[in-house]
Amino acid sequence: MAQWLRFQHQGKSSLGQVQGDQIAVYSGDLFKDPKPTGETVKLADVTIDIPCIPSKMVAMVDNFYALVTKLEHAVPAEPLYFLKGNNSFLAANQIIRTPKSYTGKVVYEGELGIVIGKHVHEADESEAAKAIFGYTCINDVTAIEILNRDPGYAQWTRSKSFNTFGVFGPYITTDIDPSKLSIKTILNDQERQNYPIADMIFPPAKLVSLISQDVPLEPGDIIACGTSVGVGSMKPGSNVSIIIDGVGRLDNRFE
Numbered sequence: 488m489a490q491w492l493r494f495q496h497q498g499k500s501s502l503g504q505v506q507g508d509q510i511a512v513y514s515g516d517l518f519k520d521p522k523p524t525g526e527t528v529k530l531a532d533v534t535i536d537i538p539c540i541p542s543k544m545v546a547m548v549d550n551f552y553a554l555v556t557k558l559e560h561a562v563p564a565e566p567l568y569f570l571k572g573n574n575s576f577l578a579a580n581q582i583i584r585t586p587k588s589y590t591g592k593v594v595y596e597g598e599l600g601i602v603i604g605k606h607v608h609e610a611d612e613s614e615a616a617k618a619i620f621g622y623t624c625i626n627d628v629t630a631i632e633i634l635n636r637d638p639g640y641a642q643w644t645r646s647k648s649f650n651t652f653g654v655f656g657p658y659i660t661t662d663i664d665p666s667k668l669s670i671k672t673i674l675n676d677q678e679r680q681n682y683p684i685a686d687m688i689f690p691p692a693k694l695v696s697l698i699s700q701d702v703p704l705e706p707g708d709i710i711a712c713g714t715s716v717g718v719g720s721m722k723p724g725s726n727v728s729i730i731i732d733g734v735g736r737l738d739n740r741f742e
């Protein structure tokens with residue numbers, strides 16, 4: 488298992504691997520055999536960036552049995568997804584902000600993120616599994632009152648693509664089996680979500696394979712696997728954390 492991150496230190500952007508309270512600095516491209524420089528910096532001394540720069544974030548809807556059951560939706564026969572605007576990406580410890588144009592409720596959604604490590608298109612499940620570089624934590628923030636405001640058209644992309652609404656990180660964790668893990672969302676020290684990844688309708692390799700039939704996926708692209716029960720709104724001044732033990736802890740403030 489390795490935990491990769493991108494960070495700012497002394498005005499410079501760098502790549503590294505977390506080792507306890509230190510970062511081992513690497514050079515090169517995360518997805519093309521990066522090399523250790525031999526340098527280390529303290530984790531406490533850096534500003535964490537988003538851990539990769541996706542060309543797109545493909546985000547799932549209705550991908551957990553418990554949520555589909557609660558909403559009384561049919562179990563989907565194929566992945567249901569939308570794209571989240573690249574302008575929305577936000578790193579750990581940064582502030583999620585309410586857009587000026589919106590006065591309604593803003594909700595958190597704690598999710599697992601799949602990080603793609605190599606070009607994959609029209610792949611079978613075996614190829615898809617090899618294209619998964621690792622996993623990250625996601626908070627798929629949503630201006631929920633926009634989503635179904637127009638009865639003729641559900642506005643998934645608009646409600647979820649405001650600046651700061653695509654939160655992910657702090658790390659990309661490799662060589663883990665997420666099916667044994669759970670996702671927790673903590674809002675102001677209260678646990679709001681706690682659900683097993685094993686409840687996923689389309690698990691990671693199947694998801695990558697099926698999405699790749701439609702959309703070529705590139706190194707650094709992220710699939711947000713969807714959320715389960717327990718989604719709720721955040722009040723300004725709230726602290727929100729998405730915790731996947733073994734993957735990472737994504738902390739942000741909402742204003």
